[in-house]
Amino acid sequence: MPLIALCAGDGIGPEVTEEAVKILKLIDGKRNFGFEFVDAPVGGSAYDRFGVPLPPESLEIAKKADAIFLGAVGGPKWEKLEFSLRPERALLALRSELGLFANLRPAALFGPLVDASTLKREVVEGIDILVVRELTGGIYFGQPRGVEDYEGGKRGVNTLVYTTPEIERIARVAFEAARKRKGKVCSVDKANVLESTELWREVVTGVHKDYGDVELSHMYVDNAAMQLIRNPRQFDVIVTTNMFGDILSDAAAMLTGSIGMLPSASLSGTKGMYEPVHGSAPDIAGQGIANPIAAILSAAMMLTYSFNAPDAAMDIEKSVAAVLDKGYRCADIYTDGTTKLSTSEMGGMVAKELE
Ligand code: IPM
Numbered sequence: 001m002p003l004i005a006l007c008a009g010d011g012i013g014p015e016v017t018e019e020a021v022k023i024l025k026l027i028d029g030k031r032n033f034g035f036e037f038v039d040a041p042v043g044g045s046a047y048d049r050f051g052v053p054l055p056p057e058s059l060e061i062a063k064k065a066d067a068i069f070l071g072a073v074g075g076p077k078w079e080k081l082e083f084s085l086r087p088e089r090a091l092l093a094l095r096s097e098l099g100l101f102a103n104l105r106p107a108a109l110f111g112p113l114v115d116a117s118t119l120k121r122e123v124v125e126g127i128d129i130l131v132v133r134e135l136t137g138g139i140y141f142g143q144p145r146g147v148e149d150y151e152g153g154k155r156g157v158n159t160l161v162y163t164t165p166e167i168e169r170i171a172r173v174a175f176e177a178a179r180k181r182k183g184k185v186c187s188v189d190k191a192n193v194l195e196s197t198e199l200w201r202e203v204v205t206g207v208h209k210d211y212g213d214v215e216l217s218h219m220y221v222d223n224a225a226m227q228l229i230r231n232p233r234q235f236d237v238i239v240t241t242n243m244f245g246d247i248l249s250d251a252a253a254m255l256t257g258s259i260g261m262l263p264s265a266s267l268s269g270t271k272g273m274y275e276p277v278h279g280s281a282p283d284i285a286g287q288g289i290a291n292p293i294a295a296i297l298s299a300a301m302m303l304t305y306s307f308n309a310p311d312a313a314m315d316i317e318k319s320v321a322a323v324l325d326k327g328y329r330c331a332d333i334y335t336d337g338t339t340k341l342s343t344s345e346m347g348g349m350v351a352k353e354l355e
């Protein structure tokens with residue numbers, strides 16, 4: 001029986017995870033995957049119970065599982081903790097322990113939400129971007145790192161490091177993805193300043209030789225940030241480093257109206273972890289008003305990438321689109337004349353549509 005680890009986490013994490021599970025169970029009822037769900041506490045709530053953000057038992061469950069669903073981690077309550085105990089470390093440890101090097105963050109605009117974006121309709125209409133973010137390397141994990149005493153003050157160090165194989169494998173993911181889309185990859189770097197990303201550009205260009213059918217362009221990250229807002233429709237697949245991907249995917253998210261709409265998949269080749277791109281949103285946690293659509297669409301990505309059921313994923317996406325079409329919204333995407341739903345009402349509405 002396929003085992004799904006549920007790392008609901010902190011803040012709105014548990015609320016949106018519940019809705020994603022609702023949808024997965026519904027799909028399972030129709031298709032008999034035989035999903036078994038096991039809770040794996042992570043983040044600040046795990047720290048409160050077990051004294052660490054990623055208890056060894058949770059890591060074991062994640063390692064054993066066929067797929068992992070993660071809600072969100074973090075919150076002001078744990079911000080002052082020593083670095084290694086902060087909730088975010090759980091997420092980073094899961095990514096690195098499970099080798100989840102390829103982070104796919106699709107930013108597509110659902111038609112009915114075109115006016116929910118802070119950008120003009122003519123800029124965002126029809127956007128469909130896939131950010132492929134390298135997730136287990138770069139400045140997030142490079143050594144040396146830390147803060148040390150230095151000349152009577154202190155010195156903080158982080159290291160941006162990439163090796164040829166790390167760049168090659170993420171480039172392949174991007175080119176393969178582009179083949180199934182519009183056939184365009186834009187590789188984002190800072191090759192004019194950072195040697196490690198000059199290597200990035202070289203290696204991506206080399207890998208491109210195997211993908212003559214895909215169009216490759218390169219862009220500096222500062223320009224990419226600007227182009228995402230100026231003319232986002234020019235992009236199909238964006239492939240970039242861990243930190244640039246972190247930043248650009250938040251920007252891409254806003255094009256779709258709300259970060260509450262964006263799903264993600266983090267893949268190793270054999271295993272996947274699925275999580276909404278939004279964070280734990282402590283300011284609205286516990287109020288039942290969070291948008292569960294990013295979580296529900298992350299469950300859809302799980303069906304595609306971990307359970308080889310893209311048609312089931314498509315059914316979920318269609319149901320979400322239908323619910324939006326009927327004018328149902330959560331608070332983050334609410335506009336005049338639409339109907340505002342709570343987290344569980346939205347999950348229920350998508351479920352009803354699926355049935
Ligand atoms: C993300 C988040 C994480 C990251 C944080 C919570 C560690 O911002 O998944 O984009 O920086 O990768």
Ligand code: MG
Binds near residue numbers: 247250
């Ligand atoms: Mg981020």
